[in-house]
Amino acid sequence: MKNALSLLLRLGLAIVLVWAGVAKWRDATAFAIDVSNYRLFPALAPYVAIMLPMCEIVVGLALIVIPSRNRWARAAALASALLMAMLTFAVAQVVARGINVSCGCFGGNSGPVTSLTVVRDLALLSGALLLLALLPRPSAKSPH
């Protein structure tokens, strides 16, 4: 049961991350504009636009390809949680400040940021943290 839930979370998070990363990567300029419209360090928008999609793709692929007993599997789960925490903060501050902005979460046509976007990101963050808790810790005989 635990293993099935872990596998389900890995697959779900991986699909969402890779899908989001590829969609953003396909039109990096549009994504950079979306990021700058979040009004959260707009000067960093072009850097975020080229780095974040590939981070999502790498972490998403890591969740799928790394065996669950490998210590890097927990690292991938933690990395996905860090990504989701950052994205949740970004959309939550937009909602809190009342900024009307296109989400850019899944490319150009992902609709505006609403409180539902925050709820969705919180759900994904919870999934990543649950996955981190479910994945087996490295055995004691492993070197530090």
Add this chain to the structure above:
Amino acid sequence: MLFLRALILLAGGALLGVAANAIRPEGLRVGSFESPTVCDESEAAGVSVEMEPSEVSKLCGSTGVVIADARSPKSFAEGHVADAVHLPCDAAGSVASQAISHLEEAKTVIVYGHDTDEARPVAASLRRRLHGVRIAVLRGGFPAWSAQGLACVSGPCDDCAIGGHK
């Protein structure tokens, strides 16, 4: 160690992104990227600039002015502002990505719908994504335009949609 490994994964992705962008022909030019400038606080607050049909009719045919129809393809085919292009957009008013590139060379884009309210979210979507282009809404939408007897035409959408516009 766990946190360090997670950071290595994220840093690896970030570096890969920088490298892939550098070798990508249509890559984002980080150094020359300019954020959309907000010149008007009312626009920043999402308030649309509105134009009367008579004002818009004077701009018809002017260089750099594009009149965009945000209604359904069916409504567009039944009748639209002369020379208007059809703007494919979703229910939330977000304009399709392929349409954006065709509007980037315009100086002014005037959007209309069945009424003023229908065009506002479309105008807001365009304003966020088109840097340096003035976006306005036709007050009263298409009914106000046709009620004043201004030029309108009908015909299949395919000939006039942005994707196929010559």
